[in-house]
Amino acid sequence: MNWTAKLIKHRGESRIAIYFEKNPDWIARMKQQEGSRWSQTLGVWHLPDTLENRMKFQIIETPIKRPSAEGTVQIEKFRYWLLSKRYSENTIKTYTEALKSFLIFYNEKPVAEITNDDVIRYNNEYILNNNLSASYQNQIVNAIKLFFKTVLDTKIEFDKIHRPKRAKVLPNVLSKEEVKLILNAHSNIKHKMMLSLIYSCGLRCGELLALQPVHIDSKRNLVMLKNAKGKKDRITPLSPKILEMLREYFKVYQPTAYLFEGQKAGTSYDARSLQQVIKQAVQKAGISKPVTLHWLRHSYATHLLESGTDLRYIQELLGHNSSKTTEIYTHVSTKSLQQIKSPFDDL
Template identity: 40%
Template sequence: MIRIEHVVHREEDRIAVYSEYDAQVIAKIRSIAGSRWSRTLRCWHFPYQQSVYEELKIVFSDCQIVERPSPFFVDSAQSQPAVAEVVLPPSTDQTPGGVVQMELFHSKIVLRLPKNQKDIEFILSLRFSRWDKLKMMWIVSRNPFNLDKITTYFGARLNTIEHTMAVSLGKKDVRREIDKHEVLVVIQRGGRMRVIFGYHPSLTTAIKKMPFSSWDHVNKWWTLPVSVYLCQAIEGICHQQGLRMTIEHEQHKTGPQPRMYGTTSDSRKRCPESYVLKLTEMRYSEHTIRNYCSHFEEFINYYGREDIDQLSDKHVVVFIRYLVMERGVSVSYQNLSINAIKFYYERVMGGKRKVYSIDRPRQEKHLPTVLSVEEVTEMIRQTPNIKHRTIIMLAYSAGLRLSELIDLKLTDIDSKRMQICIRSGKGNKDRHTILSPMMLGVLREYYKREHPVTYLFEGLRGEQYSKASVQLIVGEAARKARITKKVSPHTLRHSFATHLLEKGTDLRYIQALLGHESTKTTEIYTHVTTKGFDQIKSPLDDLMLD
């Protein structure tokens, strides 16, 4: 049965239609012009017009309509809204239960089943369950608890498909062209596979319906979870269409290997609360707390079944060797892991200061990436948005770190003394840096347009601007300026220091502006400056090659 009544929605009179889920009813409702679904009222609604009501009666002519004594369309100020009830004939396709198709992926469970209110309530009771409107399927986090509940509840109704990752591979070189009759499947390290092919509508339609399919607009290919079942499905379509399917492996890049456990695994150990409280008590920054907890969690999950308080120095040495030999992490990553482990056993547990038998690595010395004056100028010119342009200019003109930039408040800009106050910078230290006269004019123009309240740069809802947004802004400006170097917000800080040094600014002043504790840190910019290079003559120029 459905119920039709008069409601007031968003200060407008509307005709509301309430009904339990029925595909035939929804199809009829959508055929009427002006139909809308309200999430607030949980019903369909139409304009409050006599013609619409008459059309509803015609559309549901095969149903019994029972009207109340009071007329439906009267002046709302004179009488209460009337209600009409429509009794639907029994549906032929509302059979209880039905086959449930369950597809098991690495970290997700996909469920496809007929519409049933009890089944829906059960799925919603599971942790991390959601409905995918586009593919018309339920997605549930895969863990032992959810899997046991689903198996017990559905029982014999389940038709299970296990998406294993064992796929036979061919060549390992992927850098080549494919012809129009070929479909190339490339297995990636992250548990995904690329599907690359030309214009084939039937194959595109089939891939769209596959679970967790995603279209890459930049590279023009599809990605799917690595699965034998999906590969067989694609191979079957290729056979029907007369296409040739090739499976290859992505060429492994040299670099750090991923962690042994996923970042969203529900079964991994969490960092002890005492560890977090001790870091907070000692006034470590949020960034340091996040890094220490992440590295310590990797250590305790490496020995997942063992009590962390029973782990000895030998366990620590084995773990550090694993990081170096198997994962191939950087020197800074290795040192951070050692410090995170030492903090727990020395500070949290109150143990003695420990020195592990494995030697600390020498810190790698990499020269910073520096932009030329012309490249910085082009980045600013290619950024028309006033907020984005101000962010780039301020980061460069004052040599700010990314965290210092987004933490700036309106009260930190001192236009009388032409200074910018950096509060609680790296190491919880305050300092002052320069405020350029040109930058002050840009900031005043920016303030008149954007009207920030608390922070100098705020999001749409007045919250603090995110680091990711600034990184995207700088990266997009570098791309538009056709800069081939890897540019980040910190690159602007390096460029600020290098350009000051090339203009003859004393190194000690640059050290103070950047907030470096030691001049040795600032001296790295002496290795990237080009000052005096024009006066050096290469010995090649003295060779008589003619």
């Protein structure tokens, strides 16, 4: 099977991205590689940048490319602007890295001279030639638009910067039986508690890790999500079964600053460690699908829909701005589909 490998920077870390057509055997092979991770954002499997992996996947090191001195200054200006607007740490890192990639491509051209044609050329000669995902291209467009609109007076015409056509990808959903296997896979109460809370409340990874003990309202059986995605607060119901599990968890770990703390007291649990928790649970459960933490959130929404919960309530519980975002779960719910009889049965 054809595959390509290249060095990438992901969340400030040097990684080796492996590109291949979707194939169960290759996905299984990737999952077996030590330190392998799936990036939902980039749409690619990636591995630690080690000498062993470079040799295994035939990586030839190329000279490091950097933006021009002017470009470096402009990237810093953009970063400070994002900070002043209180964008999240992840968004700041994503946008500045996206802008850096773009300005490296034009490191010999004055930034103020960049035009719409240059954006099109970058898309064709860099993004498409390197088989980078449409979601990554969208990030580049977002970063370019925001930078040239807010930091620089330029020849860019914002309305003429086209976005890639968004792929209509259905969310990945697990059956209730699969969810149960994953949640029961760990004997460690902290690991089990984190995964159970993500599924039972439909949380994002960052929302779970930002939780503090005071955000659990045991009197009203609610979880308070403060400053969640989009700088919005919201509440979500807390299952009585989860509350009992939380009480047992509190007895053992006695968290203070964060509900789930790292090795150092008072610090939040590490996001990468949490990714390993789900990966190990999936392996222990004997499930071959490339399950991520977000699959639990998708499964929560779909299972709510299948149990008869109104779509408007699900939208509120997930913190979606638009009902169209939530409506995608109607396409993966099997409640109505299972009632349809195939004409094959009448042959």
